[in-house]
Amino acid sequence: xxxxTPRFRSxxxxxGFLWALFLxxxxxxxxxxxxxxxxxxxxxxxxxxxxxxxxxxxxxxIPADNPLTVEGVHLGxxxxxxxxxxxxxxxxxxxxxxxxHGFSDPNAYSTGITGAQGIRNxxxxxxxxxxxxxxxxxxxxxxxxxxxxxxxxxxxxxxxxSEAVARxxxxxxxxxxxxxxxxxxxxxxxxxxxxxxxxxxxxxMISADSKFDQWRRGETSLSDEEFAGYEIFLxxxxxxxxxxxxxxxxxxxxxxxxxxxxxxxxxxRNNGLDGSFEADAGRAGVTGMPLDxxxxxxxxxxxxxxxxxxxxxxxxxxxxxxxxxxxxxxxPSATIDPFMKYTTGGLALNPAQKTQLLAFLETLxxxxxxxxxxxxxxx
Numbered sequence: 001x002x003x004x005t006p007r008f009r010s011x012x013x014x015x016g017f018l019w020a021l022f023l024x025x026x027x028x029x030x031x032x033x034x035x036x037x038x039x040x041x042x043x044x045x046x047x048x049x050x051x052x053x054x055x056x057x058x059x060x061x062i063p064a065d066n067p068l069t070v071e072g073v074h075l076g077x078x079x080x081x082x083x084x085x086x087x088x089x090x091x092x093x094x095x096x097x098x099x100x101h102g103f104s105d106p107n108a109y110s111t112g113i114t115g116a117q118g119i120r121n122x123x124x125x126x127x128x129x130x131x132x133x134x135x136x137x138x139x140x141x142x143x144x145x146x147x148x149x150x151x152x153x154x155x156x157x158x159x160x161x162s163e164a165v166a167r168x169x170x171x172x173x174x175x176x177x178x179x180x181x182x183x184x185x186x187x188x189x190x191x192x193x194x195x196x197x198x199x200x201x202x203x204x205m206i207s208a209d210s211k212f213d214q215w216r217r218g219e220t221s222l223s224d225e226e227f228a229g230y231e232i233f234l235x236x237x238x239x240x241x242x243x244x245x246x247x248x249x250x251x252x253x254x255x256x257x258x259x260x261x262x263x264x265x266x267x268x269r270n271n272g273l274d275g276s277f278e279a280d281a282g283r284a285g286v287t288g289m290p291l292d293x294x295x296x297x298x299x300x301x302x303x304x305x306x307x308x309x310x311x312x313x314x315x316x317x318x319x320x321x322x323x324x325x326x327x328x329x330x331x332p333s334a335t336i337d338p339f340m341k342y343t344t345g346g347l348a349l350n351p352a353q354k355t356q357l358l359a360f361l362e363t364l365x366x367x368x369x370x371x372x373x374x375x376x377x378x379x
Contacts, residue, residue: 076201108314229360272330
C-alpha cells in the first residue's frame with residue numbers, strides 16, 4: 001500500500017493505520033520472514049513453506065528471488081542426495097556432509113570421485129541460513145553461489161554443469177522435470193535453479209533442540225558442571241591480578257557468542273594456528289589483502305562434539321586438543337586476532353576448568369537434528 005498515491009492522499013489517517021498494520025506484520029508475523037514470489041524463477045502456484053524460527057533466534061534473511069516453498073524444499077532434498085550429480089554417479093552433496101557427524105565430514109579432507117583430496121575440512125551444515133559468507137575463506141557471498149561449486153569442481157564431484165543438467169532433464173525416476181515445474185514453474189532445468197532448490201532445503205536445516213536450547217526455554221536444568229563450564233565460556237581470560245579485566249575465563253564468547261543462539265559471529269579471524277601462511281592464505285586468497293592472511297570463517301559451536309576433526313584443515317582430532325590450543329594462547333603472527341590476547345602465558349585454565357568447559361560444549365549437541373527424517377537421504 002502506497003500512502004502517496006492519489007487515491008489515499010486525502011485519507012492520511014487511514015493510510016497511516018495501514019502502514020502501522022503492515023509494519024506490525026513485518027516484525028511479528030512468521031510468514032513475513034519469507035519473501036513473496038518474485039522473478040522468473042518463481043512458481044506462483046507453489047505452496048509457501050512456513051519456516052518456524054526457534055525462540056531466541058533472529059529472523060532468517062531469505063532472498064527475495066528464492067522464497068521457500070514446499071515443492072522447492074522437497075526438490076532440494078532430492079538434489080542434495082542425488083549421486084548422478086557426480087561424474088561417476090558415486091557421490092552426492094550428502095557424501096561429505098553426513099548426518100551422524102553433524103552433516104560434516106569425519107575426515108580432515110574430503111575425497112572426491114577421482115581420489116583427489118581437498119585442502120580444507122568440509123564445514124558442518126548447521127543453521128546455514130543465518131550465515132553471511134560461505135566456505136572457510138568466504139569466497140561465496142550467497143548460499144546459492146556456494147552450491148554451484150562442488151558439482152563441477154575437478155577434485156570433488158567433477159561433473160560439468162551442462163552434463164549435470166542434462167542428466168536431471170533425462171531422469172525418469174525421480175521425474176525431475178516435473179519436480180522443477182512444480183517448484184519453479186518451468187520444466188527447463190538449469191544449474192541456477194538446481195542451486196536454488198538445494199539452498200531452499202539447506203535453509204530448513206535448523207538445529208535448535210540441544211540441551212542448552214531446552215535450558216534457555218526453561219524445559220530442563222544444566223548440571224553444576226555444565227553451568228560452571230557455561231560461566232567459563234562467558235568470562236574474559238587471564239588472571240585479574242596480572243591482566244586488566246581478567247576473569248579466569250575461557251574467552252570463548254567473543255567469537256562464539258550466544259547472540260541469536262548461533263554460537264558464531266560468522267566473521268573471519270586468525271585464531272593463532274600458524275605463524276606464517278604460505279600453505280593456506282585463508283581469506284587473503286579471496287580479497288588479496290595481506291591483513292586477511294590466516295583468517296578463516298568462525299564456525300558454529302553447535303553440535304561441535306559431532307563434527308571432528310576441527311579447524312579449517314582438520315588438524316585437531318579432539319575437543320581436548322582444541323582447548324589445549326586456546327589454553328596455550330596460540331601462535332603469534334602479524335594478523336592474529338585481537339581477541340587472541342594470551343599468546344604469552346596462555347589462558348592458564350586448569351584441568352577441572354577444561355573439563356567443565358567440555359561439559360558445557362556437550363550441551364550444544366542436538367541429536368534430534370541429525371536424526372530428523374526430513375533431512376535424510378530420500379532415494
